[in-house]
Amino acid sequence: MRPSRGGKVHVEDGVISVDHIISALPAKALSYILPPSCQSLIQQLQDISAVTVAVVSLEYDGSILPVTGFGHLVPSWEDPGLLGVVYDSVPFPQHNRPHGQTTRLTVYTHTF
Missing domain, CATH: 3.30.70 (Alpha-Beta Plaits)
Structure with missing residues (x-):
């Protein structure tokens, strides 16, 4: 999965249009699978502490x-x-x- 601007997400078999992406992963786990182009979001997710x-x-x-x-x-x-x-x-x-x-x-x- 590779998000891009304009509500488009690149997946293995094409591109899909989305309004939102919802993840059930813990914040830190999600930060590890996002592409480098999402660096700002990655940093925000890594800053979230959880128990x-x-x-x-x-x-x-x-x-x-x-x-x-x-x-x-x-x-x-x-x-x-x-x-x-x-x-x-x-x-x-x-x-x-x-x-x-x-x-x-x-x-x-x-x-x-």
Whole structure:
């Protein structure tokens, strides 16, 4: 792929007209595959810092939360790997299963 001015992108089998190009690659990975003609964009992408976060969704039968609320953040001095927990079943009860109360959680962790 080789972008050029005027919304044209050169690909292996021809040229396509585009309004936008959307990438799901991390910024740094995208910067390594762009051609040298995109030096300004390459530099901007390489300047973006990012961290890796894992998201885990959990569901338990019954109501097991000791408190009612949206969730909580965890201070890094307490647990450097755990960022926070959202108590999904509290702010979004409409997503609960129809057969009974459940507790749904989304856990965010920092991966090293």
